[in-house]
Amino acid sequence: MPATNVLYAQSGGVTATINATACGVIETARHARRSGRLIGDIYAARNGILGVLAEDLIDTGAESAAAIRALMHTPGGAFGSCRFDLSPLPQGSAQYQRLVEVFRAHDIGYFFYNGGNGSAETAHQIATILPRLGYPVVSIAVPKTIDNDILGSDSSPGFGSAAKFAATSLREAMADLASMAHSSTKVFVMEVMGRYTGWIAAACGLALPAGKDGPLLLLVPEIHFDRQRFLAAVRVRIAKHGWCAIAVAEGVCLSDGRRLTQAGGDGIPGHEQLGGVAPLIAAMVRNSLKVKVHWSVLDYVQRAARHLASKTDVTQAYAVGRAAVTYALQGKNNVMPVIERGSDQPYRWRIKPAALAGIMNREKRLPRGFLTDGYRLTARARAYFTPLIRGEAWPPFADGLPVHAQLKLKSVPRRLKSAFRA
Amino acid sequence: MPATNVLYAQSGGVTATINATACGVIETARHARRSGRLIGDIYAARNGILGVLAEDLIDTGAESAAAIRALMHTPGGAFGSCRFDLSPLPQGSAQYQRLVEVFRAHDIGYFFYNGGNGSAETAHQIATILPRLGYPVVSIAVPKTIDNDILGSDSSPGFGSAAKFAATSLREAMADLASMAHSSTKVFVMEVMGRYTGWIAAACGLALPAGKDGPLLLLVPEIHFDRQRFLAAVRVRIAKHGWCAIAVAEGVCLSDGRRLTQAGGDGIPGHEQLGGVAPLIAAMVRNSLKVKVHWSVLDYVQRAARHLASKTDVTQAYAVGRAAVTYALQGKNNVMPVIERGSDQPYRWRIKPAALAGIMNREKRLPRGFLTDGYRLTARARAYFTPLIRGEAWPPFADGLPVHAQLKLKSVPRRLKSAFRA
Numbered sequence: 001m002p003a004t005n006v007l008y009a010q011s012g013g014v015t016a017t018i019n020a021t022a023c024g025v026i027e028t029a030r031h032a033r034r035s036g037r038l039i040g041d042i043y044a045a046r047n048g049i050l051g052v053l054a055e056d057l058i059d060t061g062a063e064s065a066a067a068i069r070a071l072m073h074t075p076g077g078a079f080g081s082c083r084f085d086l087s088p089l090p091q092g093s094a095q096y097q098r099l100v101e102v103f104r105a106h107d108i109g110y111f112f113y114n115g116g117n118g119s120a121e122t123a124h125q126i127a128t129i130l131p132r133l134g135y136p137v138v139s140i141a142v143p144k145t146i147d148n149d150i151l152g153s154d155s156s157p158g159f160g161s162a163a164k165f166a167a168t169s170l171r172e173a174m175a176d177l178a179s180m181a182h183s184s185t186k187v188f189v190m191e192v193m194g195r196y197t198g199w200i201a202a203a204c205g206l207a208l209p210a211g212k213d214g215p216l217l218l219l220v221p222e223i224h225f226d227r228q229r230f231l232a233a234v235r236v237r238i239a240k241h242g243w244c245a246i247a248v249a250e251g252v253c254l255s256d257g258r259r260l261t262q263a264g265g266d267g268i269p270g271h272e273q274l275g276g277v278a279p280l281i282a283a284m285v286r287n288s289l290k291v292k293v294h295w296s297v298l299d300y301v302q303r304a305a306r307h308l309a310s311k312t313d314v315t316q317a318y319a320v321g322r323a324a325v326t327y328a329l330q331g332k333n334n335v336m337p338v339i340e341r342g343s344d345q346p347y348r349w350r351i352k353p354a355a356l357a358g359i360m361n362r363e364k365r366l367p368r369g370f371l372t373d374g375y376r377l378t379a380r381a382r383a384y385f386t387p388l389i390r391g392e393a394w395p396p397f398a399d400g401l402p403v404h405a406q407l408k409l410k411s412v413p414r415r416l417k418s419a420f421r422a
Numbered sequence: 423m424p425a426t427n428v429l430y431a432q433s434g435g436v437t438a439t440i441n442a443t444a445c446g447v448i449e450t451a452r453h454a455r456r457s458g459r460l461i462g463d464i465y466a467a468r469n470g471i472l473g474v475l476a477e478d479l480i481d482t483g484a485e486s487a488a489a490i491r492a493l494m495h496t497p498g499g500a501f502g503s504c505r506f507d508l509s510p511l512p513q514g515s516a517q518y519q520r521l522v523e524v525f526r527a528h529d530i531g532y533f534f535y536n537g538g539n540g541s542a543e544t545a546h547q548i549a550t551i552l553p554r555l556g557y558p559v560v561s562i563a564v565p566k567t568i569d570n571d572i573l574g575s576d577s578s579p580g581f582g583s584a585a586k587f588a589a590t591s592l593r594e595a596m597a598d599l600a601s602m603a604h605s606s607t608k609v610f611v612m613e614v615m616g617r618y619t620g621w622i623a624a625a626c627g628l629a630l631p632a633g634k635d636g637p638l639l640l641l642v643p644e645i646h647f648d649r650q651r652f653l654a655a656v657r658v659r660i661a662k663h664g665w666c667a668i669a670v671a672e673g674v675c676l677s678d679g680r681r682l683t684q685a686g687g688d689g690i691p692g693h694e695q696l697g698g699v700a701p702l703i704a705a706m707v708r709n710s711l712k713v714k715v716h717w718s719v720l721d722y723v724q725r726a727a728r729h730l731a732s733k734t735d736v737t738q739a740y741a742v743g744r745a746a747v748t749y750a751l752q753g754k755n756n757v758m759p760v761i762e763r764g765s766d767q768p769y770r771w772r773i774k775p776a777a778l779a780g781i782m783n784r785e786k787r788l789p790r791g792f793l794t795d796g797y798r799l800t801a802r803a804r805a806y807f808t809p810l811i812r813g814e815a816w817p818p819f820a821d822g823l824p825v826h827a828q829l830k831l832k833s834v835p836r837r838l839k840s841a842f843r844a
Contacts, residue, residue, distance in 0.1 A: 014601050016594070047604040076597030082605040164822055171823055172438070172726035175498030179436050182469040183504040188722055206823060278719075279698055297700075299718035300610055304594035308729060310822060389822035400586055400732060400811035401593055401628060 003109035003137070004040030006325075007057070010077040010144075011048040011115030011122065015158025016165075016306040017317035018144045019071035019078045019405070021114055024321020025142065026060055026068050037329055040109060043412055048082035049113070049122055053095065053422045055102050055414050062410035070405035072314065073395035075306035078407055084422065085118055086125050098420045099126065100135040105415040110138045110328045114321075116145035116156070120336055120360035127334035127356070141336040141356055142324045144317070146303045148199035152359040153338035154349065155388050157320055158303070160313030163203035164389035165305035166192050166247070166298060171207040173296070174216070174245045181243035187234065187285050189295040191278035192302060194249030198222050198366045200302070203385045204247035205377030215241040217375040219248040219281075222366045224255040231288050233375060238291065248277055307402050311391025316349070323351040347387030425531035425559070426462030428747075429479070432499040432566075433470040433506075433537030433544065437580025438587075438728040439739035440566045441493035441500045441827070443536050446743020447564065448482055448490050459751055462531060465834055470504035471535070471544055475517065475844045477524050477836050484832035492827035494736065495817035497728035500829055506844065507540055508547050520842045521548065522557040527837040532560045532750045536743075538567035538578070542758055542782035549756035549778070563758040563778055564746045566739070568725045570621035574781040575760035576771065577810050579742055580725070582735030585625035586811035587727035588614050588669070588720060593629035595718070596638070596667045603665035609656065609707050611717040613700035614724060616671030620644050620788045622724070625807045626669035627799030637663040639797040641670040641703075644788045646677040653710050655797060660713065670699055729824050733813025738771070745773040769809030 008025050010018055022044070032038035044058045045051035058079055060068070071078055086092050102108075113123040120141040127139035143150050148159035170190055177188045192200040198220020208214040215237035219225060237244040252260050261277050282295040316339055323337035335353040342348030370381035377385075395402040430447050432440055444466070454460035466480045467473035480501060482490070493500055508514050524530075535545040542563040549561035565572050570581035592612050599610045614622040620642020630636040637659035641647060659666040674682050682699050704717040738761055745759035757775040764770030792803035799807075817824040 010601070014598050050605055074597065075594045076599075077601030079601075080604055081601045083602075084605055168729055168823055169723045169727065171826070172497045172728055173722040175496065175826060176436050176722045176726040177498075179432070179499030179501075179503045180505075182502055183472055183506055190723070206821075210821075276698070276701055276717075276719075279701070294721050295698075295719065296721035296723045297698075297717065297719045298723070299716050300595040300598045301591045301612070301718045301720070304598040305591065306594055307590055386821050391822065392816070392819055394814070394816070397814055399628075399632075399808050400813065401590055404593070404597060 003103070003107045004038070005107045006038070006040055006042045006110045006112070007045060007052065007108045008043070008112045009045035009048045009052060009114065010079055010081045011113055011119035012081060012083065012145065013303065014077040014081050015144055015146050015303055016075045016161040016309050017158050017313050018114060019074045019076070020314050020317035021142055021144060021157060021321035022078060023068055023071040024318040025112055025325055028322040028325040032325065032329055040107065043106065044079040047080035048084065049086065050082040050084050050422055051080065052102055053098055053420050055105070055416050057106060057412040059410050059412045062408045067405055067407055072318070073306060073402070074405040075304040078405060079409070086122050089129065095422070096129050096133055100130055100133050101416055103130070103135055103137060106412065108137060112140050112142050112324050114142040114144050116143070116147065117150060117361050117363060120356050124334060124356040124360050138328045138333045140324045140328055140333070142320050143336055143338060146193060146200065147197055149197045149363045149365070150338070150359065151362045151364045152354045154341040155339055157313060157317035159199060160310035160388035161305065161308070162193070162302050163200055163385065164310040165308045166200050166302050167204050167206040167389065168308060169298070170204045170245065170247055174207060177243050177245060184292055185294050186238055186243045186291040187246065187293040189246045189248060189278045189281045189293065191248050191250055191276060191295070191297040193299070194221060195251040196221055196363060198249045201247045201249035202366055202370055202377065202381060203389070206382065206385055206389065210382060215244040217244065217246045218371060218377065219246065219252045220366055220371065221249055221251040221253050222368070223371065223374045225252050225260055226255070227284065231285070234285055235289060238289070246281060248281055250277055252277055306395055309393045310389045311393040312347070312388055314393040319351055327353055344383040344387060347390070425525070425529045426460070427529045428460070428462055428464045428532045428534070429467060429474070429530045430465070430534045431467035431470045431474060431536065432501055432503045433535055433541035434503060434567065435725065436499040436503050437566055437568050437725055438497045438583040438731050439580050439735050440536060441496045441498070442736050442739035443564055443566060443579060443743035444500060445490055445493040446740040447534055447747055450744040450747040454747065454751055462529065465528065466501040469502035470506065471508065472504040472506050472844055473502065474524055475520055475842050477527070477838050479528060479834035481832050481834045484830045489827055489829055494740070495728060495824070496827040497726040500827060508544050511551065517844070518551050518555055522552055522555050523838055525552070525557055525559060528834065530559060534562050534564050534746050536564040536566050538569065539572060539783050539785060542778050546756060546778040546782050560750045560755045562746045562750055562755070564742050565758055565760060568615060568622065569619055571619045571786045572760070572781065573784045573786045574776040576763040577761055579735060579739035581621060582732035582810035583727065583730070584615070584724050585622055585807065586732040587730045588622050588724050589626050589628040589811065590730060591720070592626045592667065592669055596629060599665050599667060606714055607716050608660055608665045608713040609668065609715040611668045611670060611700045611703045611715065613670050613672055613698060613717070613719040615721070616643060617673040618643055618785060620671045623669045623671035624788055624792050624799065624803060625811070628804065628807055628811065632804060637666040639666065639668045640793060640799065641668065641674045642788055642793065643671050643673040643675050644790070645793065645796045647674050647682055648677070649706065653707070656707055657711055660711070668703060670703055672699055674699055728817055731815045732811045733815040734769070734810055736815040741773055749775055766805040766809060769812070
């Protein structure tokens with residue numbers, strides 16, 4: 001008899017909507033169970049694949065329907081995430097043997113791994129290596145990343161909300177800057193995430209209303225940073241508008257491939273250890289143009305900003321979780337539900353399965369056609385981004401603050417005698 | 423015949439709700455005009471008192487009622503702000519002469535200056551010095567500052583919204599951190615504004631639900647930073663909870679009175695020019711405790727975050743604007759409408775006039791009884807802060823982004839031949 005239990009786990013940097021995907025997985029599995037299409041229990045691993053290896057499992061059956069529903073508006077990873085990749089064979093053989101032991105001990109028939117490109121490879125390894133060790137299992141990757149860099153998916157759950165928050169914050173900060181510029185601050189630099197890709201930084205271009213020229217520069221890792229050209233662009237905008245705003249991705253690079261933070265901006269050694277490309281850009285502008293500069297680094301705040309999630313994103317995050325379970329019950333394996341766009345306006349999309357082998361560990365970079373002259377958003381980029389940030393999905397508030405899910409996180413009793421050190 | 427026109431101006435660092443005060447002033451003045459209690463025009467100065475000196479005035483009569491109403495949900499300073507103080511007499515005599523010229527040329531009978539402690543002094547100077555130069559004028563300061571440091575007012579318009587945004591962002595980021603801590607980031611540092619006072623940093627303590635112990639430390643300028651004690655506190659929390667979050671005010675000081683950013687944290691010279699105490703704290707924790715640290719600097723983003731304004735704050739920001747005009751029409755002068763709290767629960771408040779001489783250029787610091795052991799919020803502080811962040815006041819959104827007021831900002835024709843260089 002095939003194994004019947006479900007195991008869901010979260011991986012990599014979390015997002016404002018990864019728990020909406022968890023909700024989609026759990027609610028769909030519960031529904032299938034009630035209708036007799038699935039007969040097992042629904043578990044989650046604590047802290048991703050590390051929790052699987054450690055046999056540290058959570059029984060989601062202990063959570064009320066209301067608690068699972070509250071995941072829809074709860075940021076972070078409710079079951080814990082991890083940064084850990086399985087080793088390839090043969091080095092990783094002990095890891096895969098351990099996974100077989102844990103899966104067998106808990107009768108896991110379906111594994112759902114909710115992450116980005118690296119996590120897709122983990123799901124692929126489980127789908128392909130465990131059967132060779134005598135334990136066939138359905139393993140499905142479920143997409144999530146604010147980086148929007150999953151190949152084969154038009155967008156990635158988590159991105160739309162991060163982009164909406166960053167673009168909103170920049171629009172608001174630009175209103176502030178415009179009112180201060182006459183006698184005080186003339187430049188504002190906002191750093192967003194994006195180590196290798198500039199999707200969020202580019203989406204910040206939406207802070208300017210469509211068709212409106214304005215003093216906003218977008219710096220992305222895909223386009224080499226040229227200090228002289230950049231400073232000239234800032235100078236021109238201050239002369240014309242009185243001020244200039246800059247959205248910069250953390251991973252912006254020089255032409256030699258070094259990140260600006262590694263190179264130290266103005267060449268001051270030691271600065272890179274403090275991180276933050278925004279203060280480097282700010283110092284460069286201040287020292288060169290002799291103007292007052294303010295800067296902000298959003299960091300976790302942008303990827304956790306569930307209070308301003310995109311409704312499109314929340315809907316899609318739930319949909320990929322639901323599709324993952326549906327695919328598993330249809331007998332699909334070693335795939336990821338991805339988003340396919342039908343049209344921009346009206347925005348049409350559907351979920352389809354993509355083979356993990358074709359998409360894992362690759363990276364979708366920002367198209368060159370998204371930025372004119374390297375600094376400003378094109379109409380094509382605007383048409384791409386706008387539906388992804390559309391719609392609000394306010395969480396409930398109490399006493400002025402958003403309310404998050406309170407889970408019991410009840411542990412599944414261990415069945416294995418041995419521990420495992422990953 | 424006394425002068426009849428109204429002049430409103432914005433000053434200092436702007437807030438998410440200063441334009442709600444502008445709306446309160448303009449709507450109340452328009453209403454008084456319609457009912458015959460005020461017969462003049464309603465002007466605004468461009469860029470605060472600098473615009474008055476430059477005779478750079480805006481005729482708000484050109485704005486539709488809908489545009490003025492849209493100020494309720496528009497961050498920044500819609501008419502432009504400035505960082506500029508009038509000089510005291512006798513050095514400033516040319517400035518006051520110029521103000522008389524401009525006021526006389528435009529028949530200004532009522533001056534409303536919307537700012538913090540410094541701006542209150544400007545309003546006081548105008549109320550007291552211009553009559554001595556033969557130009558009696560009603561001059562009223564209208565409170566605004568995210569710093570919450572206006573003496574004589576229970577809270578300051580602008581603060582509640584900044585505090586709500588910062589506490590929400592920290593609660594969300596803590597959910598993120600908790601899910602990453604097992605195998606990755608264990609400490610998150612969030613820097614908020616507060617050069618001399620720790621009101622916003624302390625309000626971040628609300629990120630922890632009432633009665634819940636949790637790994638959150640609050641660092642404020644009012645309590646000297648002790649490196650060893652702080653690092654020990656972080657270590658204890660990581661050991662107990664697996665992670666630790668820190669909210670730090672930009673102006674946190676050492677026992678010798680130097681700011682941490684001036685002292686350079688770990689003593690690395692040159693860092694202070696980049697600004698940011700969060701990266702210093704992050705480097706200190708990383709180097710000492712050997713854990714992965716993330717950090718964020720909110721900067722303008724926190725004080726412009728109108729998308730998450732506090733309803734209490736928006737209501738009070740409007741109310742002080744309305745009260746200022748009401749006071750002026752009642753013949754009051756040289757005062758500021760301030761907020762008096764009747765009770766915490768239910769929250770009761772009213773607006774009352776305070777003489778500018780008693781409050782200007784002073785500073786209300788965080789009471790020592792607001793933090794236990796220097797790091798955590800007391801029940802008394804929680805009772806004070808909670809009503810100030812309560813309630814949401816969502817702005818309208820279009821295509822996923824908040825919509826801001828679009829003003830015509832029509833200039834009033836100049837009547838003076840001379841220019842003036844402030």
